[in-house]
Amino acid sequence: MTRTVQWTVGLSLTEDEGTTRARAELDTGTSTLTGKGTARCNPSDVDVPVIGDELAASRAMKDLAAQLMREANRDMEAVGAGTVPQHTGPGYGWPEAVT
Template identity: 60%
Template sequence: MARTLEWTVHVYLFEEDGTTKARAVLETGTSTMTGLGTARCNPEDVDIPAIGDELAAARAMHHIAAQLMRAADHDMQEVGSLPPGTQHREAYGWTNAMA
């Protein structure tokens, strides 16, 4: 079965007082997922906004990636591709460093 899909990701960045927040929105055509990420500049570091943008955006997209993995695990389990009782993959957690 050949098919072509296009998924779109929009990343919105907000910066204030050394803190950058990102919101990434994945649109698949059938669903939407939103990821969040935050980066804070250490007061001892030089404030380079581009670095905060990169970190916050990466964390927001990582959040979406974790949601996609959970969705895939759920879908595989629904069609019997995962053995019963298989635990979900680790690293779904959202650490305080990213909140």
């Protein structure tokens, strides 16, 4: 059986006073999930907006991916299948900025 679906991910970024916020929205056609991420520029660092964009966007997509994995785990449990083991690795950047 061949099956083709298209899911769309939109990513928006806003920056205000050294803080970049990202919003990643996944539209599956039947549901929507939204991931969020932020990045802050240390006042002693050179302001390079693209770095804030990259960090905030990656954090929003990581949040979105985690939500999607939780959905998949719930769906697998609902049909009696085992879930995928959760592995976490080290984060990047300052720990207080990752959340």
